[in-house]
Each structure stands twice: as C-alpha cells, then as structure tokens.
Amino acid sequence: MNHIAHKQGSTVCLVDFREMQFSDEVYIQQFLKCLRQAIIKEQILCLDYFEVIFQDEDYLRKINKILELTEDFKGTVFILSEASTRGIIKAHKKSVALFLDIPDGLTRKTLWDYYTAQLAGQLEIQVDLNVIANKYLLTPKQIRNAAQDLNNIVLSKKGSKAVTEEDINQACLNQILSKLSEKGTKIKPFYTFDDIVIEDNQRRMLMDICNRVKYKHKVYEEWGFNKKIPYGRGLTVLFSGPPGTGKTMSSEVIANEIGLELYKVEVPQIISKYVGETEKNLKEIFSEAKNSNAILFFDEADAIFGKRSEVKSSQDRYAANIEVAYLLQEMEAYEGITILATNLQENIDEVFFRRIQFHVQFTMPDRELRKKIWLKLIPPEAPLSEDIDFDFLAQKYELSGGNIKNIVVSSAFQAAATNSKISMKLILNAVKDELQKNGKIFTKEDFGEYSFLVYN
Template identity: 35%
Template sequence: MVVIDKKINSLINLELIKYLENRVRARLLYELREEVVEVIEPEIEKDGTFLSDFIIRNKLSNYEVILLLLTLIPHLVPNFYTKIIEEYIPQGGEFPEFGGVKGKSYRGILPTVETALYILSGNYIVNRLLNRAYILYENRLIKNKIIVVEKVSEGEPLTSAKLILSEEYTHLFLTGEELKPQLSQDFPASLITTNLAWEDLVLQEKTLNDVKEIENWLAYKEILMNDWGMASKIKPGYRVLFCGLPGTGKTLTAGLLGKHTGKDVYRVDLSMVVSKYIGETEKNLSKLFDKSINKDWILFFDEADAIFGKRTGVRDAHDKYANQEVSYLLQRIEAHPGLIILASNFKNNIDTAFTRRFNNIIEFETPNYDERLLLWKNNLPKNVELEESITIEELAKKFNLTGANIVNVVQYACLKTIGSNENKILRQYILEGVKREYTKEGKTINIKL
C-alpha cells in the first residue's frame, strides 16, 4: 500500500487516492495475472476539501475523476506508480503498456495518455479506441484546459503525450488557494481591483442603466443559455464598448462590475500584445484567450483603438497582415464565452466589423454640473473644511472637469494643505490643482489665484 502523508488530509480526500490505487492494482492483476477484482467507486461527499468540492460542483464522471487523480498524484506521492508496478513486475524492465515518462528533474512516472488508456481499457483494443477519442477530444477536463495534453514529437503516437494538470488547479487542490496569473509575456494582462463602491461612481442615468444590463448578463447568463435553451440561438459571451473621454469612469466601471459580481477583471496590456512581427500579435492574443476561455474572467481592453482599430485599404504586405489581425480578433471575441469590454476615447476609432458585434455600446459622457457637484462632494475629505472663499458649487459650475481630474485636484490640494500645516483646504491650492489639470491636457484657462 502506498503511504500518504496525513498532512494532506485536510486538502485532499484520501479515499480518492486510495480509489486510484485500487484501480491501478485491479488493472495490473487482470492484465498480468488474469485475476478479476471489483473496484467500488467512491461516494464523493462534501468533505470540505477543494478536490471533492470541485468534483461535486462540476458533476465529474468516474472517468473524469480518474483522469484528474492521475495528473494530481505526481504532485503528492512521487513513487505512487513505480511502487505499485514493482510489486507486480519485481524483475523490472520495460513496461510500455503502462505508458508514462520521466521528467527532467522528476524521477517518478508522469502519466501520459497511454497511462490513462491502460487503466481505463487495459489491452482491449475496441475500448482503447473509444477511450482514446474520449481522453484526447471529448472530456471536459481537456476541453476546459484543466488538464493539458502536451504536444508530441513528429511521428510519435498521440498516446505518448504527457497529461499535465494546469498550474492553477494544482495550486488550488494542494493549497486551497486560487492562483492568480501574473503579468507576463505568456499572459499579457494584470488584475485590476478597486476599494470603491457603486455609490462612488457618478454617471448619467442612461449610462448606469446600460451598465446594469451587463450585470444582468453576468448574473443570469447560465439561466438564459441553459434553462431557457438559448445556447443554440445566440452567440456565447458578451461584448461591450465603453467610449468616452479619459477620466469619465470606464476603468472604474469595469472594476466595479468585477467586484460586485465576484469575477476577476484583467486589463490587457496592449504593449505586450501588439508586435511588429508578422503573426506575433495573433500568437500573443491566442495565449490570452486560451488562458481565460473557461475562467469566467472579465477581459478589459483599455485604449482598444491600438488593436481593434479600423482596417485600411491594402497597399502593401503590412496592411494585409494588419487586416488579418483584425479578422483573427473578430473570430476570437465572437467565440469567447465571457465578458469582453473594449474601452476607447472615440467610438468612431473602432472598426465597424467590431461595433456590429457588440451587445452594447455605452457612452461615458463628460459630467454635467450636477454630476460634477456630486463628484466634488464624494472626493473631498469629510473631516477637513474648505476655505470660506470657495464652495463646491462654484467649482462645479466654473470648471468642466472629469471625475479623474477632480480626484487629482483634491489629492494635490490635500497634500499642499498637510504640508503647509493648514487646518482648512485653501482656495489657492484648489485652483492650482485645477490649473495643473487643464495644463496637462493642453488647455489654457485664466484662473485668478
């Protein structure tokens, strides 16, 4: 019997490990000694372990449970397979039917498709053919990239491909914590979060109503697609364009959508996506979409004009491949099952091929007087007063600022107040901050300090 460290009992249901061991032993007994041993499938209950909860929540079949355990066990017990095999083949030697490979540093057996086929089908060729198709193409763990089938060298059978449990799920099952992907060339996006609430977002009523439509889709998409049978009639996913000047709340809205629906929001770093080399942009995008396709994340493409911009007339090879990038993007965003948000300063900058496919286009307009008044009220500190010579009504009326501008002005004025040991925020500091914001945007304003 394989000995398993009791420390993992709080994370992994040991009965499941024992079940896999019994399945391996039963197959070896039948194939090598023609002894039939019945293996009873375990009753998987909610035991507080992430592995059991995952199996129950996703209603995994018995075969899917075996595949999951096959790929998880090398991370737990390095000699799991070799110890069992040595009991039945004590003389050692080659055992190609079982499959498996050695790693560069790992000295135990890493399972391959052949390993899974042997445990599920033995040497019975009809079952092997059926299960081969199931393992490689049909089961949900492979489709959803929870388990990855490694590419094989040219000329080698696909059954020699290594089965690898994805890093995210390995981390989840072994630590009980979700592994968040980090910004890298393989994942050109970073997680965005916010400490603000919906009450801090000041938008026009029409814009807020449009945003509520996105919330509805996130909340009820499963009912719409599955219970109402709309999966065959409408395309998966939801695509929306946020358009408006910088500072009008596009990024904050994306962050709040994620915060209040319990979904991670990843802002795509287009500088790491777009490449001057032919085919590299599509390759970088493919990595991003492949990683996120079944994660239920929100993808936020800020300043999307850089990659979703209008196609041009074909004058040279560069134009041809640039247009191919747009066509590739169209295919990927249409097939993506999650929420994709594109943000642009101007709607007309986005290629019409994309705009036709958006479920909604939401305008983020520059705040009017009432909205600016509310923004000043929300962002000025509650425990420090303004100098009597200035009011927020005056500020909201005189200066056509966005929410981001107002936050910057407040930050500047507060720091100046603290640094000067003042007990009130002076008019001078507020107006200096306003002038700085206008100057940054190349605007001129005559402000009397």
C-alpha cells in the first residue's frame, strides 16, 4: 500500500475499521472526518480491517453508506479485507478486486524451501515438503513463522537435529489461531483404520477419500489438472446410516490418516431462525476452517437440508432455500474436506446428492462384523473370564458398534467395582440394560442357553 502511494507521490490516509463505531450512526462522522483529510491532503484512502463491518447486523446498509460517501472522492480507495467482499463492492462501479489470497501449492512449496533452507545446519529435515505445502493452506507469513517454530520444537527434543513430519505438523498447527471452537468443537482424532470394523467397500471408500487429499498436489499441480478444473476441487462427502455405526469414528479415521484437524459442527446449533444468521454462522465456519484446511464435519446435517420440506410459509421456504444454496456454494469453494453426517438419508435434498463426490452408507453390522467389533473393543489388558461366548453374543443380538461399546464399557466398570473379571454374566446384563434403553422388552428366550445368568 505504502509502495503504491509512494509511486504516486502521495501518502496514505488509513481508516482503521476496528476503531470505528458501527453500533450506531457514529461511524458516518468518523468516516467523513478521514475523508475530508484525504481530500485536503490528496491522499490515498485506505480502509483497513474492512472485515470488521461484517459483524454488524446491518452491514449491507452501512457498507453502501460508506461507498456512497466515497462516490465523489477523486482519489483511489483501497479496501483491505480478510473476508471476501465479493458481490457487495462489485456493484460499485470503478472497483477492481485483487484477491491476495493464500498462495497456491507450488508457491507454498517454494516458500517452504526458502525458509527451511535458512535452517540448514541447525536442523535436518527429512520430510517431503511437497506434502506439507499441499496440506496446509498457510500464508507466506505463517510459513515463515512455522519454519522458525520448528527450531523451538526440535530444540525441546534435545540431542537430535532431525525434523519429523510430526514436528512440522505441530509447527503448522501452531500458526493457525483458530476461532472455530466458538461454533464447533475441535476433535482430537483418535481412531485409525485399525480400530474400525466395516465392510470392505466402505473401507475402500474411506481410503479413496484420504487419497484425494494425499495425492492432490500430484494430480492438480504436477499433472496440471488445475488448469482443466479450476473450481470445485474440494471434497464433499456424505456419511449416512443408523446411530452408532461409525460415522463420527470414520471422520476421525480420515483426519488421523491424513494428519489434519477435525472440526465438528452440530448443525442444529448453528441454524438460526433469524434470516441471514445461519449464513453468517456458516460463513464464519468456512472462512476460519480455510486456514487450517481442517476437515469440517457437519453432524445432523439433515437439519439444514430437511428444513426445506418442513417449512410452511413461502417466506420461510425462501429463507431455507437460500441457506441450503449458501452451504452448497461454500462447500464447493472449500478446498478441504467437508463431511456431512446424517441418520436420516431420506431427508437429504436431491440438490445435494448431485454435488457430493462420495456417499458412504453405514449399515448395521452383520453377525460376522459384530463378532469382530466385540473382539476389537475389548483391550488385551482387560481381565476376561473364560466363559464369554462371543459367537453367541454376535449371533443373538443385532447391536450397532455404538451399542457394543456401551455394553463392553459398562461391564468393565461392573467388573472393576466388584473386583472380578469381565464375565458372560456381566455382559449379558449390560446387553439387557442397553437394549432396554431403546425400549426393547426381554423374555427368557432372548438369552437362550445363558438365561440362567440373567434370571435367577
């Protein structure tokens, strides 16, 4: 900015939007004062931190007011905004928008090379920087800081100069001061492909999703597909299926596999009855996620898509349509992964199906998978009584992975509290409790040859 002013032989009049009072009409006076100064001194007018205005409820009107005031200003006006102003400023003639966006993958790689080269001698980097550049959408400044951070991270390990992928991941995550936690929850991914028990084709789809991220750089940049496919390079995924079948778990598996953060957003919580408010929430979530390239996990996504059929008045329908359209547009523009999860696939709108790349349908596990889940969920250290008949448990009860987890955990606590081993008796009683929660009524038959352990 100063560079341009210097070239034109003038100076900059900086209007810091963080210091403007938008809550009432005071901003008009504040703005006029700056404007007058710029006119008198023939300065360039620079509206800095413009994005602050978007927090105002009435921001559209206020932006228009400000633009109106600058209409007769003969000099140049620069608007510096972190959030996109597309569409709002565009309506005003004579404006040119320059998106000084996050640099593309190749540029990021060059920046990584440049800043890490400065650490040569102090550190030994044995990580493919292509992968790192591709994974984290950092600005040049963030890359510089991440590289410097590496030094501290590695120093704290003492004795070794070697930089691992984990160190770099940490350095990158340190740069991302995410505010997302206000609208969503950051989940520390825990599960891996080893933990989840699912059908082979579902597992393959999860792998394919991971590969889309892992090989993005290769396909889009090295192989030039970015020239053919400039938009919609993000990945939108739908997970549908009954409760407890591993939808949330799978999102963690993916996050773990590709080493990205996971943000869980409860859709019903961000839906607002006020017009425009839902979009504002979505907008915040996407723009903040953008920096960390986080995986966005929208749970109970049907709440937004289902709305269209539920609402009655045409006014409401209109608002709901806008919300859905907005979400779709943001998902398409988002370069990372968006996962939508639902128990109610039938409530998901058709427009959405056309835009997703993967639909993973989670189903209740069959007998064979249930047996594997039973065995998988009990840790090797846990004291097990010999009498547990896993074949019987797997065959007799049509439980989800979530149910089995509850049963296993609850019987383990029973065993710990009574200083005994986890036994068939404890498990069967926990099965009964779990299924009764869902309204099932039991008879002796439900426990077959083991009924004596439950009814005695």
